[in-house]
Amino acid sequence: MAETEITAIFEKHGIRPTQQRIAVYSYLLAQRNHPSADTIYRALADIYPVFSRTTIYNSLNALVQAGLVRTVNICAEEQRFDADVDDHGHFICEKCREIFDFEVSSDVLERLCPTGYRFSKGDVFFSGVCPGCCG
Amino acid sequence: MAETEITAIFEKHGIRPTQQRIAVYSYLLAQRNHPSADTIYRALADIYPVFSRTTIYNSLNALVQAGLVRTVNICAEEQRFDADVDDHGHFICEKCREIFDFEVSSDVLERLCPTGYRFSKGDVFFSGVCPGCCG
DNA sequence: ATATAATCTGTAATTAATACAATTATTAAT
């Protein structure tokens, strides 16, 4: 996505379009493999010589707050991040450890929510073996 | 649950019934509120004067390996543990931060799993407001 | 009872994430 487009999105969501945030968001939009903060840091440190690890965390928190990015808690060790904020589930392959998206509508999720509880958001995590590793 | 019963369960699952593991598992069976390792440690340190934090982690890992306990990744900060290994979802209240169980059968989950992916296990995490905090 | 193997303990190390203060960049007003 072009930098001007991202700037417009940021302004619409009320966060300042700094070079660092644009870089983090661009990376997340391009790489749809739910990277960790450290993965993003290492990738961006290669391109931008000065890029603090703290800024990665700050930018990610700002993006999450703004509703442009969501966290994925499928790994216990570290948080993962996803620029796709639409409803979908996450499948982690026990063999290659890769995370795949799959379709789950919020209608389906809300129907699972017990009565008396006010549903705000939901997530579905599956583990198993992905098609590539099934053979 | 009586200590002899727990001992029998442990032996059936191929793990040694040590005093520490029995204490951890008893606690988890009694407290169904998905405690963290630290919560378990503090509770048991009150009762047993010598109880290493490392042993809590070792015991929990052994119990998880044996299939008697499952981890709950609903909090990013720390892992939670649950002695209920039957299929169910988890709901975290945004106000009181308490975690509630709710019914979700594995049939329902497997039906959500995309074709080509071999389903092994699944978890459903919801957040929102619990009945107690809804008023 | 004893030998063997597994477990426990306590400290040290690791690692993800945050706090903080000084510097730098962005925004808005002149």
Add this chain to the structure above:
DNA sequence: ATTAATAATTGTATTAATTACAGATTATAT
């Protein structure tokens, strides 16, 4: 365009969850 005000970035230091490790202890099987 300049400049003042505000917010973000940087780098270091810190926190907190978890693991590594080695010596002491406990459980199991002979």
